[in-house]
Amino acid sequence: MTDPLESIEPGRALLLEVEVERVELERLEESGDRVSRSETTTRVARVTTDDGLGVAVSTEGEDYAELVERARRTAEAGVGHPVSYPEEVRARRVRAHDERATDVERLRELLETVEAEVPGDVTLSSVAVTGTLRRVRVRVPGQDWVERLESTVSLTVDVVGEFSGAAWDTTVGPDDLSAERLAEEAVEMAAEAPEVSPPEGEVRAAFDPVAVADLLSYTLIPALSGLEVAKGTSAFDREDLGRRVIEGDVDALNDPVRDGWPGSYGFDDEGVRPERVELVRDGRLRALYTDLYSAEKLGLDPTGSGLGSRRPEPAPGNVLVQGDAGAEELLEEADLIVRRVMGAHTASHVSGRFSVTGLWVEDADGRRVKPCSLRGNVLSDLLAVSRWVRRVGSLGAPYALMRCRAGTS
Amino acid sequence: MDASRILRRAEERADAAIVYELETERTEVEAVNGELRRADPERHRGVALRILRDGAWRVAHSTKPNEEDLLKSAVRAPGRGTADIPDEPPQATGKHDWTGRVHPLDALDEVAELARELSKETPHDCEIRCVASSSKYRVLTSWGTEAELHLYRVSYSVRVSDRGENGREEYYERDGATAAGPERFLERCERLLDRASRRLRDLLEAEPGPDRAERVVIDPELLGVLVHEAFGHATEGDLVARGESILRGKIGERVASECVTVVDDPTEPGPFGSYPFDDEGIEGRCTVLVREGVLESYLTDLTSAAELDAPPTGNGRIEALGDHVQTRMSVTYVEPGDADREELFEEAGDGAVYLLGSKGGQTDTATGHFQFSAKLGYVLEDGEPARPVRDVGLTGHTLELLRGVELLSKDLRLHAGYCGKGGQLVPVSDGGPHALVEGPFNLRSG
Known part of the structure; x- marks a missing residue:
């Protein structure tokens, strides 16, 4: 297969592929659980010329050669401001990823921890946790794909007592998140009129x-x-x-x-x-x-x-x-x-x-x-x-x- | 992918099922100070399956759909609850053509050129954006919905800013529509930009507003946002059901002054928040929320309708195919009265403040407290908006505000916007006439 970046000078193009897996669990006071799992793959080609910067985006699984061509036409039409992409992509090492971010059972434990922390005189109207895993790959001319992985877990708690209470946090993985503390904060906010x-x-x-x-x-x-x-x-x-x-x-x-x-x-x-x-x-x-x-x-x-x-x-x-x-x-x-x-x-x-x-x-x-x-x-x-x-x-x-x-x- | 077959197979494993297919072509143009930053076409496609099993809703969505994976992902997702849907919900059917005159891809160059020119000619820092899309959306449900929608949607905005004696200020305007393509931008953007520039110049000369006012006149944009945020969210069935609404248990009670009637109506093509059927395949309908000051109805999706033992109103909406359905508003407005706008200014008297536009706001639906910032205000003198003032808005309590409405003008204007709830943004319209409201009001705002 032909390399879609073969004829492009270094610094003049960048391909990006973003795969997102998202799991969302919600427990509602009145109706119980809601669960969703979503998988999205987005392909992007960016081509810069002396005249502009073209971008083509697709979630239809279009071939990169087509996307590069679309992006090039946009750039040549004078759209966007030319930029110079790095000739080589070098990633820094950083802990930004936890595989368990989309582990449904682990996320469900967070919901149950919150439930256990809310006392009987306060209504837990909703608790929701969303886990997201992202795999981002980029390619520039003359270099193979470079990948980074990242994840987030977000927990939100809404309660109603004498007043309304809410708390939220976002972390990299489920173990970084203190469901107990968030529940306590929401309850403390709602406890007193x-x-x-x-x-x-x-x-x-x-x-x-x-x-x-x-x-x-x-x-x-x-x-x-x-x-x-x-x-x-x-x-x-x-x-x-x-x-x-x-x-x-x-x-x-x-x-x-x-x-x-x-x-x-x-x-x-x-x-x-x-x-x-x-x-x-x-x-x-x-x-x-x-x-x-x-x-x-x-x-x-x-x-x-x-x-x-x-x-x-x-x-x-x-x-x-x-x-x-x-x-x-x-x-x-x-x-x-x-x-x-x-x-x-x-x-x-x-x-x-x-x-x-x-x-x-x-x-x-x-x-x-x-x-x-x-x-x-x-x-x-x-x-x-x-x-x-x-x-x-x-x-x-x-x-x-x-x-x-x-x-x- | 055969959506009908997925639905049949899902029905065997679930109490209820919905299958979605969506294809979208979208263009986005942005010009800043004479430079075209983007003019990009995009293509998107996705399929999703939503099922109700063991009393819990489960959703599976993918941009690379595979029948087996979708079924497995939805059916095997853990969950248990008491969610249900009403018996024989009213399903939508047929093909709905809500397209405009020009396809978004056919006018990309023209839109880009106009955005570039206008942003260059404006004597302030200026950003112009236009997003236009063409979507083919199909919904099939286990309760008989088989509906298709071909929808054009366009939105555009102008943002102007400049530095004056009091520091930098900005003014922002947005317009949007369904059943319309980029022709709307081409025909109307210049007028919107002129208005924003005029208002910016007033804002640059404005003094800080008063801390309090006994009476205010609210323009249709701010009234719409107030009715949407401070009142409309509290009518949403999911919040009512879980005790997060100040309107719970108040059907039949007076919640506003007698001149106030509030409706939610997505049925007419045109307003930005309109749709022929919602994301549960239920036909949209006009719902009167408040009739002559009395709370008449809540808005519902299927689950909240079952919980509240209320009729489904066709307000179950999602932002993206993988999202959970929530009860959401569509086109929400206060019906106009019979006064002229000038009468409102006269009646308000000297020292009252005319509040224009909305920089946003927020409401605690459980307690009714709200906070909104206006874009600009004018102190009224001799029945006319006279001195411009900045940093004004309204904070207060929803029901007190609605009970204080004294007079409504006969003009009705709708505004386009996006409403955020539970991490999802959906397009909405809100509006109304000009309203004279009796306070006192705390007008402090940022």
């Missing part, structure tokens, strides 16, 4: 790592994407590199090669080796995470963060955000402790501003506060950030003390 009225006006609110992870995912982290900066849809500009962009001595590190964390991978979807990159140091912008396109647009080095089977875009691997404060001291200074928020996805990575509803909030005396609105700016209202972090999915999130405007929801 909040009765204390929230304060009105400016408060010092300490957000716990789960709430911080929620806020950072829609503000700081997307603002550090090279593509968002290149498009002008980030709070930061290229010229901000080296400047102070966050109040406080905050550090942010993108670490896609952290063993056992669910945002790890050996090479990105453009065949680039991922780099551990210090994005923010002491509140100053040091770097952005980039794919080939955004790196070229901004005149930066690619960080191996191009993820996505169609046209990759920069995506963070595992991000650790840390400060220099002690968690206990930080909590002592707070008027409110915010443990879970709702509506973080409406926050803006263009301005850093957020307005959320605090669902699980305690006052300085540990009493539950009724749901309240909290408004602030992640970039300008930070007062202190803890050294200690908790892994929440692929984020190492700290406690954060922030100036907020609070009010009745």
Whole structure:
């Protein structure tokens, strides 16, 4: 059989094959189990010319020669921005894979652990676990296929007691996941009906790592994407590199090669080796995470963060955000402790501003506060950030003390 | 693959079965600041089998389907429960042609060129996207459904951003439709971009909004999102059945002011969230959720219909073939009233805030608490939207908001969007008229 890349120069093409096996188990209070297993194979050819970058995608099992031809025609029509693929793909070694991620019996044990942890006076309305195994292979001209394996297991728990409660986490394998802790957290959130009225006006609110992870995912982290900066849809500009962009001595590190964390991978979807990159140091912008396109647009080095089977875009691997404060001291200074928020996805990575509803909030005396609105700016209202972090999915999130405007929801 | 044979073989091993076949051709165009980033055609195909056995639903899906593997995977999946379906569910039949004037692959170059030009001419940072698809979808069920749909769907969006005295701001608009192809983008994108650019300029000059307002006027886009998120999700039968809805046990009770009627209706080709039959092969139908302020019905898929002893409403939907069915909304809106928009502004009075558009929001359906951010606001003066304000939105309680609706205008607008639930995104439409709502309201937003 003819090699579809035979006549293509090194750096000018990349083939990708992504096989995904996904198993999902759900146990619902009212109707019992639901089980699904899905297997998807996607083939992608990317061809770059002097005029553009063409991409052809198929789940129909099309031959790579056809896909390469389709991609070449698109590139020659001037679509896309030319990039240079690596002439050789070299994978980093990192533990990102656990075969048991789609083991139905093992996943079912997680559901049963949660069930056992929920007391009789709290209703377990649903518990769901999704295990995914991904086999990603890439090929460039003159080299054989290179493969990476990765997996994730996600568990979500929803309960209803005096209040509603929820908890979730994502890990590489089922053994990395603490079903007991998630059940306990959801139950603790639901156990008590909040009765204390929230304060009105400016408060010092300490957000716990789960709430911080929620806020950072829609503000700081997307603002550090090279593509968002290149498009002008980030709070930061290229010229901000080296400047102070966050109040406080905050550090942010993108670490896609952290063993056992669910945002790890050996090479990105453009065949680039991922780099551990210090994005923010002491509140100053040091770097952005980039794919080939955004790196070229901004005149930066690619960080191996191009993820996505169609046209990759920069995506963070595992991000650790840390400060220099002690968690206990930080909590002592707070008027409110915010443990879970709702509506973080409406926050803006263009301005850093957020307005959320605090669902699980305690006052300085540990009493539950009724749901309240909290408004602030992640970039300008930070007062202190803890050294200690908790892994929440692929984020190492700290406690954060922030100036907020609070009010009745 | 013989779908009918798979269904027959599955029926022998299950209490109920559904077989799906899907073929999709899709194009995606994206232009940023005059550069065409993508204009890609894609082809996808898949088959899935869903069975009900031992009271548990099991799904097997593959893009490389093999009859034996699908059956084995579905039948052998462990699980036990009490799920059931109603006796003799109303099945859909026939072939439904919901195509548009232009096939997505036939206008790719034209769409790409227009997106590139418009994104270049705009005096702000500008991103334009257009996704168009043609899908052939076939559903066969053990309760007699044999339905086919040839569907065109198009969605497009514009995002403009710029830096002003208060820092960077962005404005975003989206439109979408079923039974329409890329012709919709070609005909309407420029108008959408003009509107977004005008609103961005107002936003760049806007001051922070007030913390509170006694009254607000809500535009059709934000009203639609509020009705969808804050109210509609609480009518979804699966959430009602598992006690996660504030509307559980409230059928027949007043939940909104008398002028409010809310419907969910997927039956008309055109709106982005429409369909002739749902993903359980049940014919779509118009369901009145609230009639003149009184809760009349929940939405259901087959399983939640059986649990609630309610009729199936044809709202069982999935994002992808391997997903579980959930109860989902389709085209959900507040029926218009009889006032002119100007009357609402007059009635609202000076100091009220006119809230436009939605940057998204979230609701806790079990408690009724919600939080939404508007894209932009205007403080009303002399019956007119006067000063633009930013960082405004609504937080509150669903039923209090609906009971506070005082007046509805006669204009009705629907907006296209995607609704997320349980990890699945499905296309929906929501909307309504302009609404004058009595507060007080906390308007803080980010």
